[in-house]
Amino acid sequence: MYPLISIIGVKGIGEVRKGEKLGFLINDALNKQGIKMMNNDIIVVTSKVVSKAENMLISLNTVTPSKFATNISKMLKKDPRFVEAILNESKRIVRISNTVIITQTKHGYICANSGIDQSNIKKDHIALLPVNPDRSATQISAQIKSKTGQNVAVIISDTFGRPWRHGQVQFAIGIAGILPTIDYRGKNDRYGNELKVTEIAIVDEIASAAELVLGKLNDCPAALIRGFKYNFEAGFAKSLVRSSREDLFK
Amino acid sequence: MYPLISIIGVKGIGEVRKGEKLGFLINDALNKQGIKMMNNDIIVVTSKVVSKAENMLISLNTVTPSKFATNISKMLKKDPRFVEAILNESKRIVRISNTVIITQTKHGYICANSGIDQSNIKKDHIALLPVNPDRSATQISAQIKSKTGQNVAVIISDTFGRPWRHGQVQFAIGIAGILPTIDYRGKNDRYGNELKVTEIAIVDEIASAAELVLGKLNDCPAALIRGFKYNFEAGFAKSLVRSSREDLFK
Numbered sequence: 001m002y003p004l005i006s007i008i009g010v011k012g013i014g015e016v017r018k019g020e021k022l023g024f025l026i027n028d029a030l031n032k033q034g035i036k037m038m039n040n041d042i043i044v045v046t047s048k049v050v051s052k053a054e055n056m057l058i059s060l061n062t063v064t065p066s067k068f069a070t071n072i073s074k075m076l077k078k079d080p081r082f083v084e085a086i087l088n089e090s091k092r093i094v095r096i097s098n099t100v101i102i103t104q105t106k107h108g109y110i111c112a113n114s115g116i117d118q119s120n121i122k123k124d125h126i127a128l129l130p131v132n133p134d135r136s137a138t139q140i141s142a143q144i145k146s147k148t149g150q151n152v153a154v155i156i157s158d159t160f161g162r163p164w165r166h167g168q169v170q171f172a173i174g175i176a177g178i179l180p181t182i183d184y185r186g187k188n189d190r191y192g193n194e195l196k197v198t199e200i201a202i203v204d205e206i207a208s209a210a211e212l213v214l215g216k217l218n219d220c221p222a223a224l225i226r227g228f229k230y231n232f233e234a235g236f237a238k239s240l241v242r243s244s245r246e247d248l249f250k
Numbered sequence: 251m252y253p254l255i256s257i258i259g260v261k262g263i264g265e266v267r268k269g270e271k272l273g274f275l276i277n278d279a280l281n282k283q284g285i286k287m288m289n290n291d292i293i294v295v296t297s298k299v300v301s302k303a304e305n306m307l308i309s310l311n312t313v314t315p316s317k318f319a320t321n322i323s324k325m326l327k328k329d330p331r332f333v334e335a336i337l338n339e340s341k342r343i344v345r346i347s348n349t350v351i352i353t354q355t356k357h358g359y360i361c362a363n364s365g366i367d368q369s370n371i372k373k374d375h376i377a378l379l380p381v382n383p384d385r386s387a388t389q390i391s392a393q394i395k396s397k398t399g400q401n402v403a404v405i406i407s408d409t410f411g412r413p414w415r416h417g418q419v420q421f422a423i424g425i426a427g428i429l430p431t432i433d434y435r436g437k438n439d440r441y442g443n444e445l446k447v448t449e450i451a452i453v454d455e456i457a458s459a460a461e462l463v464l465g466k467l468n469d470c471p472a473a474l475i476r477g478f479k480y481n482f483e484a485g486f487a488k489s490l491v492r493s494s495r496e497d498l499f500k
Contacts, residue, residue, distance in 0.1 A: 163360075166492050201416065
């Protein structure tokens, strides 16, 4: 038999409100699609709905911009309150140019605008990234376990740009129940050569795979991945962050 | 009905020999699995088998290292002939450190060792990347069309590291029959906000999705992606390369 993976869009979750348990919402929505979760399924969910459930939306009216934020907002032609929020969520500015600020977020992720987003939420509001996405993923996985009895890994995804290449892709910013990488170190191929590839960031690839059903405009904030073989065990997306010192690609 | 994508591993292709037509080999292998290709299927194939079909394997015995290659090979503890080949395939050295050389290949891709690989080939041989992967993908797509009458996009994938994050993922280095990105510019969400995300590098995400069945050690060099909606039209992976001048993430 050949390898077969299914990626299933989870529809009908509707507007997520603060305090709601995403694990329950996703399970209910899948059940309405006639699908029961199974051991070793994987759920990918966008950070946006996690931020909504965790009350990470704030009104720009509650943000008071600093002088620095006001200064750079003029150059960027952005709302100074939005710039203030970006700075608040960052621990380092990587670059400011044209209409974008690239920062390193408090979690360590390098992305535009500290991952703060204004799409798919109310006007004049912004969505911050979850405070601890690995913990968020763990909670969603536990909610699924409590409802279904099944061990289901969870990946929280966000859309980031990349150096050197146009376009953005999905990355895993929080995970639970799966190791972030597959380690091939020391393994040999059938010719006896040691493999060049040592570690595959499989959770980033699964987040990208989910994009094939998620899209941006079709009210589908989660995907079920079925058929991928992995061990259900604790893993953390934050361990994917490379320290600046060990980064050869700079 | 909910969105559903299938990722199917193509098994039984066996050892690919120079001059063989991968479009035919993949179609035959899928037929043996009981699968007929359909319009708007997508085939992802690893660069390694494309390199084999296009005779891009060379024996290290045919490579004469320069003085420069010999010098840096000592630091890297690598075969000087391998280093010479890396330099030959590059147009720029991004960084040399420890055991790795990061270069920009002649195509423009930034990766370790100019994408040259020693795994899954004969000992003392190396596999160079295809000279023109977009052209290779176009040929494979045309071969599939000639055998099946179906319009099938083709993505040639390779495994690269990324700045800031541990682990490697699949990227699209050559494509045919599909645009490299999905353009959301000017689109609004249901709240009337313009979308933050402007362009999704969907072919990189499809290449990553294929990894879920490809792996590195299971003799599965191609995957069929079925159910993803796209327009069959000409696209080029090389257009994903960002010029150094416009790269904000440096």
